[in-house]
Amino acid sequence: MERRNPGESDRLYLILAFFGLKKQLAILGSSGSIGRQALEVVRLHPGRFAVEVLTAHKNRDLLVGQALEFKPNAVVIGDPQGYGEVKERLAGHPVKVFAGPDALAQIVEMDGIDLVLNSLVGFAGMEPTLNAVKRGRHIALANKESLVVAGDLIVAEARQSGSVIIPVDSEHSAVFQCLAGEPRDLLEKVILTASGGPFRGMTTEKLQHVTPSEALRHPNWTMGHKITIDSATLMNKGLEVIEARWLFDLRPNQIEVVVHPQSVIHSMVQFADGSVKAQLSPPDMKLPILFALAFPQRVETGFARLDFSRCPAFTFETPDTDVFRSLPLAYRAMEQGGNAPCILNAANETAVEAFLQGRIPFPGIPQVVGECLSAVPFLEKPTLTDYLETHKYTIRYATEFISTSSLWKS
Secondary structure: OOOOOOOHHHHHHHHHHHOOOOEEEEEEOOOOHHHHHHHHHHHHOOOOEEEEEEEEOOOHHHHHHHHHHHOOOEEEEOOHHHHHHHHHHOOOOOOEEEEOHHHHHHHHHOOOOOEEEEOOOHHHHHHHHHHHHHOOOEEEEOOOHHHHHHHHHHHHHHHHHOOOEEEOOHHHHHHHHHOOOOOHHHEEEEEEEEOOOOOOOOOHHHHOOOOHHHHOOOOOOOOOHHHHHHHHHOHHHHHHHHHHHHHOOOOHHHEEEEEOOOOOEEEEEEEOOOOEEEEEOOOOOHHHHHHHHHOOOOOOOOOOOOOOOOOOOOOOEOOOOOOOOHHHHHHHHHHHOOOHHHHHHHHHHHHHHHHHOOOOOOOHHHHHHHHHHHHOOOOOOOOHHHHHHHHHHHHHHHHHHHHHOOHHHO
16 A cells, blocks of 8 residues: 655654664454464564553453553453453553443554554454554554455545555465565556365355354464354455455456465465566464564564475465355455445354354355345445444344345255
């Protein structure tokens, strides 16, 4: 994503490094998979990073433990019912305690933050991202739903404020790295790779009977439940396609998806001369997390290296969009624009939760999403209020559709 004053944001981090100052981090979603791995990175590099803010939704024990270890200035427990317990357990420690969605959205504006890592899950991450870019904060973005839902608003605010958005997803991090130093007018297309998930090669009939526990067994990555199910349906790749459109200012026809089961090539960029650049590394999320936290520097690590003498052959396949309908639905929403990606996201969140609870079969997830895209009112130029209302309405509609439809018989 282009920013208003290239180089100014990089200069801040270089000054911090020159004087041996630590980069102050706000880690939103510190109890989740990305948040926990980010804190592992902080442990490995205590001279580079310090924690200013930590947030968790309901995991009070983990949040308190993290606060005692990393000594942030403030913590937020998203569930207001946890406020009293967290406050009491941190009494006597110089840690401010806040609670609730409003506090979560506002904490990113606190003075003293150099970088916000947004690893919240789902729609809940959108308002904190928007508030952070309005304030000119730099964002390490792992919450893809922010740009999926309100990419137009967020990109416009970032251009105005000079905020820099550094992607954390391995695929977008790969594209970000491949584009470094390249003339953007010669970019032809971006190629996002997908592992294919645990059900690659299955038929729709077989997918009708898969269980949540089977869907949560990703072959290459360890992630949270929601993103793992999204990976199994290929919706995660669909959301990444929409995110890439905003991150890199692309047209829909400039974004291609290929299945790469080995998950070593994390994505590629093709240029007008026919050259293709790729970023490769072992499938370890700490690598793109560290890259985003340390940007614009690269930091030496002891992480595993690729051994090409032992690497399996790299293979590529075209996604089976007849079976995995979530991916073409995401392209449909992206091409339609307006509030369609917001509808897609809300319907998918609702359907994934229903699948995990055993209320719909696995193929029911894209069925719910497709129904909502067709039925929920479309808005061509939504405001922030429109996005919030679209999200709520879509959840209500999807919930009603799930309760009244015979998806198990489909």
